[in-house]
Amino acid sequence: MSGRAGNVRFVLVVSAPLGLTACNVWQSALDAHGQSAEAVLRQFYGFTALSAGIWLLVIFAMIGALRRRRSLAERLAAPLERRSRPEAFATIAVSTAIGLTAAILIGLTTWSFMTGRTLASLRGRETLTLLVTGDQWWWQVRYEDSQANRTFTTANEIHIPVGQPVKVKLESNDVIHSFWVPSLAGKEDLIPGHQNEIYLKAERPGVYRGQCAEFCGYQHAHMSFLVVADEIPDFEAWRSRQVATAASPTGEEAAAGQRVFLSRGCSICHTVRGTPAGGKVGPDLTHVASRKTVAAGTLPLSRGSLAAWIADPQAIKPGTNMPRVALDPDELNAVVAYVAGLQ
């Protein structure tokens, strides 16, 4: 019997820290750093505080009503007798409560409307436009520019300048996905055959995690991305690095890796700008090593995780459209050396 109790205690102790996971600020709407998210968060706290206050008042009034002793006159009075003084008091109290309720509801509706205006106020003021396309299970990001030679495509990592409104156009290649960066803004769906848009404005530099918020298939959970808010000079520097074509491989191993990359399955799906590899099906790998993660946020980027991912994608992300390409160990090492050098 004591063993059973010990087990229960063990489970309780082990599961207690699970309650703390909600405090992680890595991806949380309670950790707002964007204009939209801050407006929504203010409204959330306001609504919650006001509703809690009203709930307490109602509960106190109810407890008061239950505990109140009736006076002798009340107890002796005939049930249907009209007594003017308490009646008048009740009329005033109920009318005031109805008036307050209406005023609070109108006030909250107005507040909600004003929050909507704040969210919409970014529209038309954007200094940067992105086209984000959802795929099972990764994000393609196209930086648009009126100068064609300043446009480029990347994947799974979005850099934006701090304090600048950014327009994100959302499309999908297969099923419905949803673009959600809780620290910056709300959710917006990516719908096949239809273009949606959402506006982001980061107030502080930082790395904010985003996640697909609409179940989209087997690896929905592994469809995340990062939004990196940089100071404007850092952003411009990043952008000019991304616009450039891929660096030539340095060293014998990386050069061999490039030959494997171009002659085997890799180049059928992936683009590396500046080489003949021009596949449009998978993520653009021109500067893949400059990103922080591999496989849409599944693994942190390192040589090891690149090797693991290329060696057997189905073991890491079952169902992903990246196939296992039969490479012998030397070829695998060479390809990893080449890809890890694509800064």
Added chain:
Amino acid sequence: MMRSAASTVLLAALLLTSGCEREKREFKSERAESGDRDEVALSSLSPGATPPQVATSGRAATFEGNAYHVAQGKRLFTWFNCNGCHAMGGGDSGPPLMDDKWIYGGTIENIVATIREGRPNGMPSFRGKIPDDQIWEIAAFVRSMGGNLSKNVAPQRNDDLNPFPAENRRPPSPPTTGGQPLPASRGTQ
């Protein structure tokens, strides 16, 4: 009476479970590029009284009987630009795939070999470029376009707007000479 009703229900329940295999998703691929395990014949002619000797690995059932593999094949068919030459089965600069004329054989092993090795007059060889399992998936989809697979594994039509039914539900286009479809015959699908 009761017993026969009970056995009918039991049989019906068993029939339901038989549908489960068609959706089973097998993600693990074979380590090596298998390729050489199927010995296919490109002709139905053979000297002597017997037909050509062929040997198959038995992988056909895995791919032809599975809706997931066929649907993946449909996706890859577009991704790898098969429709660049074959259109969605109706044929263009490449021969149509939804008719009953198979220049290099119509079994899935033949089609896999055609994709992997390529064929004269324009079909490129995808050996080493497309992993073997994906070639099998594409071949299974190609078979489905002519209505050669069971209807419960054939892929649905695309999500995007399309005035036609799915390829595998259209009437087959009339056979035309390989590689040279007449423009008039393309309007009839």
